Amino acid sequence: MSAGVSVGLVVNPVAGLGGAAGLKGSDGAEVQRAALARGATPRAGERAARAVRALLSRRPGTRLVTAPGPMGEHSARAAGAPHTLVRSVPPSEPGASGVTTAGDTRRAVLAMAGVDLLLFAGGDGTARDVLDAVRELRERGERVPPVLGIPAGVKVYSGCFALSPAAAGTLAAAYISGTSGVSGTSGDGSGRAALAEAEVVDLDEDRYRQGLVSPVLYGALRVPAAPAALSGRKAGSSGTAPGTVEGIAREVVSRMRPGVRHVLGPGATTRAVGRELGLATTLLGVDVVERVERVERVERDGAGGRLVAADVSEAELSGLVEGGEAVLVLSVIGGQGFVLGRGNQQVSPRVLRAVLGDAPGDAPGARAAGRLLVLATQQKLAALGGRPLLADSGDEDLDRMLAGHVQVITGYHESTIYRISAASEELNG
């Protein structure tokens, strides 16, 4: 990229406020005021400044485009970054009480559509606001810049965040330099740094405060690829390295028998299964697919599938899996390890019983074997730190029946055996 690159910066100044105050999140003006009243100090601005410092140390003189006051200007100044302010955001200090709203974040993002990379500091709630703005840009047919999150919120479970503020700055610098360094380039010979799709998930904070963890998948953002966020680089790894989403998709397709209905849950990993079959399945919905007979077609051009139904309701799904053989293909949602009951409520107890119920074998694990495929990269499982996968189907008996160990597909001809628990038991200790 040329010297004329610009990096956008949006700070959600109230992100992270609720965490220190024990409020488990900072969504909504009421919670923010409560946090400030409890003596919480904003930290998102300082974390954003740390990211900017890391960016500048690698790419001195990088020009920032940012929003006035605590929404970015303060952080840019603190880091000594040359910056331009966007005008479409009211230049007043947002909110008399120092409280900004989701609308402020969205408006700031909309005003920065022309930047080469957009950094935002906040948590999962902020990521959702950014996602909303990105969708608006798309609807208007405008250019959508890649984004990268600086972790500064209480809840940071979405994949669009870097590991730390410094890591965000370093990755941003590598990206605008035309290579993301740790991950190589896009491989199309253009020299452009590679982008990856990262999921945006968020918890329902009211439920979270009641002790119920319920992440919901909201969508995906394009972010600079950083598969080695946990490390330096893996020497000699190549694009065909095991454990990729594509490898997982290939394995799922290789296990599919023609004529058997496969229920693809929401998520980027299950969508890759659709892609492998040559089908445009949905990211957020539940889709039903089948593999067609001609194996050689699958191997040649990946167009080996039939979309039985897209984005089905619970009732439609129940009708589609009734009476015939079916397999559930579900990915792990968010950082808590939910497999059932988060973003895929269409897979109801009725559907689960129809799919798993008549499988042979006595042990629950054996019963589910082959009828339930769970997908996750090894990195995603490692991030659980030994905690189990969770099932919260809405029927606690069914969850307890599923509890035990499931095979999780982690790559082509690669899997692991991982513990799954009923969410009600696990979360209530």
Next chain:
Amino acid sequence: MNTAEPFAELPVAPKPPLRRFHQARWDEPIIFELSRPGRRGIAVPEPGAPRVELPESVRRAEPPKLPELAQPHVVRHYLRLSQENLGNDLNIDVGQGTCTMKYSPKVNDRFAAAVAELHPLQHEDTVQGVLEIYWRLERMLAEISGMSRVSLQPGSGSAAIYANVAMIRAYHAARGETHRDQVITTMFSHPSNAACAKVAGFEVITLMPDADGLPDIEALRAAVGPRTAALMITNPEDTGIFNPRIREFVDLVHEAGGLACYDQANANGILGITRARDAGFDLCHFNLHKTFSTPHSCGGPAAGACGVSADLAPFLPGPVVAFDGSAYTLETPERSIGKVRPFLGVTQNIVRAYAWIMSLGAEGLRQVAETAALNNNYLMRKILAIPGASAPWGTRRIEQARYSWQELSEETGVHSEEIGVRASDFGVHYWTSHHPYLVPEPFTLEPTESYSKEDLDEYAAILAHVADEARRDPEMVKGAPYNQTVHKIDPSPLDDPKAWAPTWRAYVRKHLS
């Protein structure tokens, strides 16, 4: 030097606490670039014998494109390259964790040279001495592992693992159990186990570590079944943590009809203390270049050894050496998987490993393991005293430890790899042997029995200095190295097959034409 120091009047100035190291930098071209047509090392005299006419079918159309140089240029070239190097004989080589870098006594090279002129196709009658060395080394490794027979044919550790996978496959096939198509391994086992199993056509099931950093035994219970061909496991794993329930792991796999295969790449801390067969394993392997002091050879001919129980012995790669009490002969086991490399094995390394074991004896081997574990736990205390360094799971380690700079990295933005590179400015290093990269910002250290307390103190002091520097001046660390042969290299071509050039011919084809 500070002239105020009390030692300033000594004829030789005392050394500063950290070595003022500087690597040689010769900016040396590739040997093909040094070639000049017609230049020769030796003017070979006319043979004075009639020329042999080769048939057209075996004649080259044009001569091979070998570099043409005079002798002094060849000597100078390779000596320069040898100076641009941080080999095991130059640095405190504890930073190649999992690689077991130890001092290889020079006298053993002289023994190896003594067999260099044997031909691998010589008749058995003419090489009884070297066959005796093979036989005796096999018996020693059988004693060390508790196994019945050992093949010394593999040319590397991974070749030995592959030979073990091939024997597992052949064993099940011989019993009509070809449906056994799954191999179970663990996340922190040596990654070659998963790789070799996959190459041999098996599906790989990897057990993740539990909250204590050990593979989850309940997951193993759920994983074993009629499709289980084998468990392939390293112990201690690459974290340095020893699995105390290893016997239960083996029993679970046996109950399901599978075989248990012990990767002994990390055997340096358990020599003379535990034995693979005593824990019930059916197969095991050693890397002679790790545990038994033969050169690593940069991926060239190292040496591996496969040990098996009596049930698996008929499947060993061949030939193996047999002894009838008076003479040594070569024989191929009855149901052998065949050869995993040409001829008998890497004979010079077999001789080195034999000499090394003979010089130590049984007590000496046990002392190696105890010293290696002591060194590791000493170094671990020194490393964990550095602010920003940690070791996940906090338990005792055997002969190596996987550490994390996560805290330091989050604080400073400096990555583990950059710290390792900066360390090279002081004449030591650590590299990237931390697969599968589950530990954030990892570094893996393995101080074998070869290092003194002063060596370990120096290594730890260098890392402490660099960690401190990362806080004071992160850009200094990120800009490293400064005192090295090469500065930053761009790793991205490693991910691009179009850029790979393992030979000069490939380089010319891909980059110069």
